[in-house]
Amino acid sequence: MRNDSLTERFYTQMQLIRRTEQTFFDLYARGLMAGTVHTSIGQEACAVGVVNALERTRDVIFSSHRAHGHFLAYCDDVEGLVAELLGRRSGVVGGVGGTQHLHKHNLYTNGVQGGIVPNAVGAAFAEKHKQSGAIVTVFLGDGTLGQGVVYESMNVAALWSLPLLFVLEDNQYAQSTHRRDEHAGSLAQRAQPFGIEGAELEADDVFAVYTAAQQAVTYVRSQNRPFFLTLHTYRLAPHSKGDDTRSAEELQRYWARDPVARLAATLPATQRAAIDAAIEQRIEDAVAKALAEESGGTSDWGIRDGRWEMGAPQPPHRTISPSTKHIIAQSPEPSSSNPSLSTLHSPLSYLESLRHSLHTLLERDPTALVLGEDILDPYGGAFKVTKGLSTRFPDRVRTTPICEATIVGMSVGMALRGLHPIAEIMFGDFVALAADQIVNHAAKYPAMYNGQVAAPLVIRTPMGGGRGYGPTHSQSLERLFFGIPHLKIVAASHLHDAGALLRQTVADPEPVIFVEHKLLYPLGLVRGEVGRLQGWENGEMAMGEWGSAAGDGVLQVAEGVDQFGYPVALARNYGDGARPDVTVITYGGMSRLLAPLLTELAAEEIRVLACLPACISPLDAAPLVWAAVQSGRVLVAEESPTAFGWGAEVAAQVHALVGAQLHAPVMRLGAAPTVIPAAKALEDAVLPSQAMLAEKIFKLLEM
Numbered sequence: 001m002r003n004d005s006l007t008e009r010f011y012t013q014m015q016l017i018r019r020t021e022q023t024f025f026d027l028y029a030r031g032l033m034a035g036t037v038h039t040s041i042g043q044e045a046c047a048v049g050v051v052n053a054l055e056r057t058r059d060v061i062f063s064s065h066r067a068h069g070h071f072l073a074y075c076d077d078v079e080g081l082v083a084e085l086l087g088r089r090s091g092v093v094g095g096v097g098g099t100q101h102l103h104k105h106n107l108y109t110n111g112v113q114g115g116i117v118p119n120a121v122g123a124a125f126a127e128k129h130k131q132s133g134a135i136v137t138v139f140l141g142d143g144t145l146g147q148g149v150v151y152e153s154m155n156v157a158a159l160w161s162l163p164l165l166f167v168l169e170d171n172q173y174a175q176s177t178h179r180r181d182e183h184a185g186s187l188a189q190r191a192q193p194f195g196i197e198g199a200e201l202e203a204d205d206v207f208a209v210y211t212a213a214q215q216a217v218t219y220v221r222s223q224n225r226p227f228f229l230t231l232h233t234y235r236l237a238p239h240s241k242g243d244d245t246r247s248a249e250e251l252q253r254y255w256a257r258d259p260v261a262r263l264a265a266t267l268p269a270t271q272r273a274a275i276d277a278a279i280e281q282r283i284e285d286a287v288a289k290a291l292a293e294e295s296g297g298t299s300d301w302g303i304r305d306g307r308w309e310m311g312a313p314q315p316p317h318r319t320i321s322p323s324t325k326h327i328i329a330q331s332p333e334p335s336s337s338n339p340s341l342s343t344l345h346s347p348l349s350y351l352e353s354l355r356h357s358l359h360t361l362l363e364r365d366p367t368a369l370v371l372g373e374d375i376l377d378p379y380g381g382a383f384k385v386t387k388g389l390s391t392r393f394p395d396r397v398r399t400t401p402i403c404e405a406t407i408v409g410m411s412v413g414m415a416l417r418g419l420h421p422i423a424e425i426m427f428g429d430f431v432a433l434a435a436d437q438i439v440n441h442a443a444k445y446p447a448m449y450n451g452q453v454a455a456p457l458v459i460r461t462p463m464g465g466g467r468g469y470g471p472t473h474s475q476s477l478e479r480l481f482f483g484i485p486h487l488k489i490v491a492a493s494h495l496h497d498a499g500a501l502l503r504q505t506v507a508d509p510e511p512v513i514f515v516e517h518k519l520l521y522p523l524g525l526v527r528g529e530v531g532r533l534q535g536w537e538n539g540e541m542a543m544g545e546w547g548s549a550a551g552d553g554v555l556q557v558a559e560g561v562d563q564f565g566y567p568v569a570l571a572r573n574y575g576d577g578a579r580p581d582v583t584v585i586t587y588g589g590m591s592r593l594l595a596p597l598l599t600e601l602a603a604e605e606i607r608v609l610a611c612l613p614a615c616i617s618p619l620d621a622a623p624l625v626w627a628a629v630q631s632g633r634v635l636v637a638e639e640s641p642t643a644f645g646w647g648a649e650v651a652a653q654v655h656a657l658v659g660a661q662l663h664a665p666v667m668r669l670g671a672a673p674t675v676i677p678a679a680k681a682l683e684d685a686v687l688p689s690q691a692m693l694a695e696k697i698f699k700l701l702e703m
């Protein structure tokens with residue numbers, strides 16, 4: 001095992017890590033670096049011992065905020081790392097990620113403690129599914145064992161028998177707190193109750209680490225089972241730059257066990273000096289090269305072929321241009337020329353449409369996968385959307401434990417590794433448990449790695465009340481995620497072709513929360529003849545023809561497309577040549593109130609134009625503004641409380657762009673700002689109803 005060539009290789013890598021990180025401190029002191037840095041000085045034997053036991057070409061690594069060592073041991077790209085920390089374009093992720101968010105080849109790091117662990121589980125699933133032979137390694141610190149998601153991940157990794165190596169770098173401290181003040185019980189035994197084998201050793205000697213890691217890797221690869229390797233180590237430098245509260249005596253004791261010095265002592269002095277000199281030169285050159293370069297920037301990003309890429313066309317902006325505003329102001333009336341009427345006679349219910357779509361997706365895309373709680377046959381999901389799926393596609397329909405954060409976290413890992421996961425969160429209220437994975441992982445990876453990865457995952461979930469499920473099973477919590485960059489929220493109303501919309505989200509390169517509504521499931525899609533409107537996206541008037549909804553001579557429906565390519569459903573209760581009295585802008589489940597209301601109001605000769613974008617965040621203002629100026633009186637309705645809500649964003653955009661053309665300020669309708677009660681009468685009083693919609697419309701007409 002221990003031989004001259006390995007000794008030289010390990011020392012070179014460890015010394016490169018040591019000197020690079022010391023250089024970072026130096027660059028900070030000279031005012032050349034900003035932000036933070038977490039060094040692994042003292043822990044180099046962990047990175048070098050473990051990474052050298054892996055197959056770099058195919059194995060996958062996830063790491064955390066303290067990842068420079070893992071990165072350098074993995075790819076040796078000191079130039080890319082130095083440039084990254086100096087915020088230069090030639091940095092491995094263009095200066096966007098910085099020290100905590102590195103990516104190269106199969107290595108991914110993220111600075112939110114614990115969040116990478118379910119990502120690693122998903123990646124391990126993907127590699128096993130693809131039969132790539134690769135294993136996944138996830139590095140985590142002792143402090144991170146306080147996170148619940150780590151244990152959810154251990155459970156799934158063991159349950160699904162995944163090729164995942166957990167490496168615990170127990171450096172005794174989490175930031176400033178010793179592990180004795182954070183953890184009960186034994187850290188090394190943490191994985192045992194899940195049936196995960198493990199090993200534990202002192203990590204001063206890189207060869208001991210290498211040997212243990214080789215055994216662990218062989219086990220994981222050959223058995224397709226997880227393994228938990230505990231490495232007892234010590235961080236010799238501060239947590240980040242200068243925040244060290246440990247005693248000088250304690251530090252001295254561990255400096256005497258320095259793993260780099262220990263290995264250096266086994267090398268002939270001349271050989272060591274030559275290695276050291278070469279490393280100094282490499283680092284010096286890397287720093288000089290990076291400093292000579294201009295700072296990084298994100299202005300070159302765009303999306304091409306579904307992937308974020310430097311130099312690709314910019315993604316669309318969320319608001320319309322002043323020229324569009326001008327044109328809308330000039331010609332408020334839709335033209336009926338250039339007709340194009342598409343007919344979709346859909347006998348399907350909303351639920352059937354979604355279910356068919358899932359079948360089609362799994363049929364056509366071998367990388368598509370559905371996961372969630374209780375989704376297997378014969379149960380088929382809490383709302384039966386997945387019924388029949390697991391019977392047809394047993395390998396790609398996976399029931400999960402109750403672990404929303406890990407369901408989404410795994411999906412992120414699967415997406416990063418080439419699968420198309422469609423996760424079901426049983427009730428929309430529970431997306432709150434997955435918020436970190438949605439915001440800090442799914443929506444972050446592609447952009448923070450400067451477009452080098454994609455995370456195309458869909459999180460399907462039923463939102464909304466009306467079924468008496470009470471305060472924690474009735475909310476419309478998509479509101480928590482409005483405005484998160486690089487995350488789409490798509491809501492299917494029953495005026496949309498719900499199934500087609502779902503397929504569109506699966507094809508979206510960005511992560512999508514797909515909002516279904518519990519009360520829509522049994523309803524038939526209101527499709528009939530769907531007119532096609534076009535034009536607003538080019539800054540011209542919408543043109544086209546309206547269709548009439550099946551079985552209803554009053555309601556006419558049409559569809560346009562927003563700047564993100566998603567459909568905007570339109571409904572009206574009046575014919576060509578007339579103008580609406582009121583415009584209602586809303587989304588998702590509100591369509592169930594709106595469709596009958598439009599019919600009802602037609603009898604009173606109140607003309608209403610309804611506009612329901614499918615993509616509700618980000619929001620293309622053009623269709624909303626177009627719809628708003630048709631009547632000059634706008635009601636925005638949503639099922640959750642209005643304060644800080646979606647309606648506030650719509651109102652702001654409409655006022656900013658065409659405020660002068662409104663006859664009244666935009667009015668908002670939403671739920672009362674309280675919990676959603678279980679008792680029917682109370683629930684009815686809290687949630688917006690058809691009567692409340694009508695009342696607001698009448699009020700608007702009086703203004």
Ligand SMILES: Cc1ncc(C[n+]2csc(CCOP(=O)(O)OP(=O)(O)O)c2C)c(N)n1
Nearest residue numbers: 066111112113141142143144171173174175
């Ligand atoms: C979720 C989360 N909480 C808090 C932090 C702030 N933080 C950064 S590193 C760290 C300590 C982590 O300790 P450990 O897991 O032992 O890793 P080590 O720093 O020792 O490598 C903390 C609390 C964070 N990044 N993420």
